[in-house]
Amino acid sequence: xxxxxxxxxxxxxxxxxxxxxxxxxxxxxxxxxxxxxxxxxxxxxxxxxxxxxxxxxxxxxxxxxxxxxxxxxxxxxxxxxxxxxxxxxxxxxxxxxxxxxxxxxxxxxxxxxxxxxxxxxxxxxxxxxxxxxxxxxxxxxxxxxxxxxxxxxxxxxxxxxxxxxxxxxxxxxxxxxxxxxxxxxxxxxxxxxxxxxxxxxxxxxxxxxxxxxxxxxxxxxxxxxxxxxxxxxxxxxxxxxxxxxxxxxxxxxxxxxxxxxxxxxxxxxxxxxxxxxxxxxxxxxxxxxxxxxxxxxxxxxxxxxxxxxxxxxxxxxxxxxxxxxxxxxxxxxxxxxxxx
Ligand code: KG4
Numbered sequence: 001x002x003x004x005x006x007x008x009x010x011x012x013x014x015x016x017x018x019x020x021x022x023x024x025x026x027x028x029x030x031x032x033x034x035x036x037x038x039x040x041x042x043x044x045x046x047x048x049x050x051x052x053x054x055x056x057x058x059x060x061x062x063x064x065x066x067x068x069x070x071x072x073x074x075x076x077x078x079x080x081x082x083x084x085x086x087x088x089x090x091x092x093x094x095x096x097x098x099x100x101x102x103x104x105x106x107x108x109x110x111x112x113x114x115x116x117x118x119x120x121x122x123x124x125x126x127x128x129x130x131x132x133x134x135x136x137x138x139x140x141x142x143x144x145x146x147x148x149x150x151x152x153x154x155x156x157x158x159x160x161x162x163x164x165x166x167x168x169x170x171x172x173x174x175x176x177x178x179x180x181x182x183x184x185x186x187x188x189x190x191x192x193x194x195x196x197x198x199x200x201x202x203x204x205x206x207x208x209x210x211x212x213x214x215x216x217x218x219x220x221x222x223x224x225x226x227x228x229x230x231x232x233x234x235x236x237x238x239x240x241x242x243x244x245x246x247x248x249x250x251x252x253x254x255x256x257x258x259x260x261x262x263x264x265x266x267x268x269x270x271x272x273x274x275x276x277x278x279x280x281x282x283x284x285x286x287x288x289x290x291x292x293x294x295x296x297x298x299x300x301x302x303x304x305x306x307x308x309x310x311x312x313x314x315x316x317x318x319x320x321x322x323x324x325x326x327x328x329x330x331x332x333x334x335x336x337x338x339x340x
Pocket of ligand 1: 140183308
């Protein structure tokens with residue numbers, strides 16, 4: 001009999017619920033929160049309140065679209081962290097209440113594991129193409145920039161990570177600084193398509209090993225724009241496409257230099273990407289191009305599985321469930337998790 005898992009994700013500003021049968025996706029419902037747009041960033045208190053309003057309708061909708069009755073669930077997988085504590089509390093408390101009332105076990109999932117395992121979501125009627133173990137995952141989001149070696153669904157090694165800002169943070173903060181809006185990643189991605197990526201050059205960090213740094217490039221962009229605007233106040237307006245294209249190329253170069261180094265060091269040529277920044281069109285094209293050139297097998301998640309979603313939590317939860325793991329009812333969410 002198939003294992004039917006309900007996934008619940010509420011780590012930041014998306015309330016999501018998904019149902020899978022073994023690893024096949026039956027439904028994936030996401031309620032995004034527009035309330036933060038006016039503030040240029042996620043406001044934690046508003047996020048918690050919106051999760052409270054959304055969670056019941058989102059879970060009901062996921063079950064009904066899947067055609068699954070609550071009594072048919074094998075387990076409830078929920079995001080324990082990392083994320084905003086108030087947001088995580090809503091998903092965790094809801095999972096506990098449902099688990100208690102249905103007498104169905106709970107499994108806890110590390111949100112980052114979800115992103116790393118997004119490539120294992122299977123979709124009805126679509127061919128299965130999944131990385132084989134071990135594979136390398138470039139995990140790039142608003143809170144993380146890591147190269148992770150995935151030995152098995154539940155065995156992860158962080159080979160390198162950012163020592164300061166995450167790459168998504170660099171996109172978001174620079175977009176805000178340039179007056180382009182929030183969230184910055186999709187806006188810069190869109191403008192970059194119209195610009196010349198080789199027009200401007202920004203300082204790249206020199207960090208040992210496989211670690212990343214993105215705070216220097218942000219400062220380099222800030223000083224560059226400030227100096228140019230002093231000469232021509234319309235500089236930004238006239239050149240925003242080229243600035244975005246050049247800045248995005250610089251970020252992608254930084255990400256790819258270390259990924260290529262990681263492949264060289266490990267000899268692993270199974271390469272996946274995950275996290276919100278994995279939606280970036282420039283990064284996706286570059287990973288595929290490097291893959292063709294270097295003989296890698298590349299795995300890019302569909303765009304809907306790059307941002308926060310419960311389908312990836314359900315799939316990661318499925319692996320934990322199969323391994324016999326169960327979360328106790330007194331489990332508490334955690335805003336930070338140092339490791340996988
Ligand atoms: O994984 P995610 O939804 O949330 C967490 O950080 O956990 O990632 C959000 C990040 C934001 O920084 C957003 O600007 C970035 O992903 N992002 C993008 C794109 N779409 C979303 N960055 C670059 N290009 C994109 N197309």
